[in-house]
Amino acid sequence: MDEEARKALVLRLFDIGAVKFGTFTLKSGIESPVYVDLRVLVSHPDVLDQVANALLSAVSSVEYDTLCGVPYTALPFATLMSSKTGKPMLMRRKEVKAYGTKKMIEGVITPGQRCLIVEDLVTSGLSVFETVEPLEREQLIVNDVVVLLDRGQGGRKNIETRGKNLRSVLTLAQVLDVLVAAGKVDTVTADRVTAFIRDNQVTVTDKLEAQVLPTKKAKLQRTPFEDRAKLCKNAVGVALFSLMARKKTNLCVAADVVEAKALLDLADAVGPQICVLKTHCDIVRDWTDETGTQLRFLADKHDFLIFEDRKFADIGNTVVQQCSGGVHRIASWAHFTNAHALPGDGIVDGLRTAAGVENHGLLLLAQMSSAGNLLNKEYTSACVEMAKRHTDFVFGFISQERVIEGSEGDAFVYMTPGVKLSQEGDGLGQQYNTPTAVIADRNSDIIIVGRGIYKSDNPAATAAIYRKQAWDALA
Numbered sequence: 001m002d003e004e005a006r007k008a009l010v011l012r013l014f015d016i017g018a019v020k021f022g023t024f025t026l027k028s029g030i031e032s033p034v035y036v037d038l039r040v041l042v043s044h045p046d047v048l049d050q051v052a053n054a055l056l057s058a059v060s061s062v063e064y065d066t067l068c069g070v071p072y073t074a075l076p077f078a079t080l081m082s083s084k085t086g087k088p089m090l091m092r093r094k095e096v097k098a099y100g101t102k103k104m105i106e107g108v109i110t111p112g113q114r115c116l117i118v119e120d121l122v123t124s125g126l127s128v129f130e131t132v133e134p135l136e137r138e139q140l141i142v143n144d145v146v147v148l149l150d151r152g153q154g155g156r157k158n159i160e161t162r163g164k165n166l167r168s169v170l171t172l173a174q175v176l177d178v179l180v181a182a183g184k185v186d187t188v189t190a191d192r193v194t195a196f197i198r199d200n201q202v203t204v205t206d207k208l209e210a211q212v213l214p215t216k217k218a219k220l221q222r223t224p225f226e227d228r229a230k231l232c233k234n235a236v237g238v239a240l241f242s243l244m245a246r247k248k249t250n251l252c253v254a255a256d257v258v259e260a261k262a263l264l265d266l267a268d269a270v271g272p273q274i275c276v277l278k279t280h281c282d283i284v285r286d287w288t289d290e291t292g293t294q295l296r297f298l299a300d301k302h303d304f305l306i307f308e309d310r311k312f313a314d315i316g317n318t319v320v321q322q323c324s325g326g327v328h329r330i331a332s333w334a335h336f337t338n339a340h341a342l343p344g345d346g347i348v349d350g351l352r353t354a355a356g357v358e359n360h361g362l363l364l365l366a367q368m369s370s371a372g373n374l375l376n377k378e379y380t381s382a383c384v385e386m387a388k389r390h391t392d393f394v395f396g397f398i399s400q401e402r403v404i405e406g407s408e409g410d411a412f413v414y415m416t417p418g419v420k421l422s423q424e425g426d427g428l429g430q431q432y433n434t435p436t437a438v439i440a441d442r443n444s445d446i447i448i449v450g451r452g453i454y455k456s457d458n459p460a461a462t463a464a465i466y467r468k469q470a471w472d473a474l475a
Ligand SMILES: O=c1ccn([C@@H]2O[C@H](COP(=O)(O)O)[C@@H](O)[C@H]2O)c(=O)[nH]1
Pocket: 254, 256, 280, 309, 367, 368, 369, 370, 398, 417, 418, 419, 430, 448, 449, 450, 451, 452
């Protein structure tokens, strides 16, 4: 943007009352000699257009695929920029809906795309980070921020120390220079404003950031997996925690393929990346005893455990036979399986009888990922209580989040299905979250990923991507 255009924009902003001088009490209680209100721009389409052009010229050398305005004032800026460039736009919700999708970001999200943040005014930079955080959780890459007016109160430094580039169309100092030169503001006022800016620098500390960014606030101080192994009372749980610490992976692949060879090939391909291979033996059309034997061979070869996701739900006497007998003889090859708590404690006792506690363990289904499921809070609490009554055998949960807080909860493992890099459902009720959302925000331990990996072109390479994201999210 050239000097003349900049001057014209400043004068127009002054004319429409977007920049005012006097004595104003800010939200913080501080008295300020200057007040910037860019919300008035929506009443002046010519100025909005000038602003959009100025913002676009400030980012002419920046490469980005999509853009997102910080709500609310910058939304019309971003909309105009999107329309002028043809680049798609995303919108961040200020309030998350209490119903439906509960999405933070509206629009088509393509993980890996570079997203430009558009802001009207930067003081501390915190509102920029309120927008950056949910975008990064959706796996968008945010490197660049463009703002119409930088007040010069430390926002640039706060944004840049957090690794983002900030480009501004105007600084408050430049605005003052133009207005003084045009005789709109006297030098005494300009000096008061300059002194105010100098004396009111804002540093964003980690504490302040945590107050504003809810997910940072909720972040758990994690007990290392090797220490949790010492708290767990079941041998398979101990082995799983130790394996995760040793192999540095919290990825479980749901191997939902329907032929034995495909299952074994998949297990061999993703084996180096995983802590657990999850099976549904009853969907494998040519399952034989040899399939179980071969799976155990691969588990030893690659150092993973086998979890048969059988979701037992019958009385104790029946599950004894379902787990040890039938075509699948689950107890002979799976390290652990899972059960619904619905029938009562007898189901745990039955499965313990069928498999024994030395080489087997059990997870309870405390929550499910599917839309409209009936596992409500009371049911989840009842599962938790049941698990606490059987710590010799039950070592964790299938859940959408960590369901027991504190050191007592450290003795259990939390495995979460419904994980994919993109969050669109499957049309049959499955609901997805990203690996980062599941591990960092919901404090789960292990992500369970099926179609996101086995339906990809290269399951081994894709498993490595999920593994890295899930492991990094623990930090
Ligand atoms: O609440 C639940 C419990 C189990 N699952 C199982 O996890 C996988 C998910 O597969 P995707 O292809 O990643 O959707 C599948 O085996 C389910 O049976 C679940 O999704 N939700």
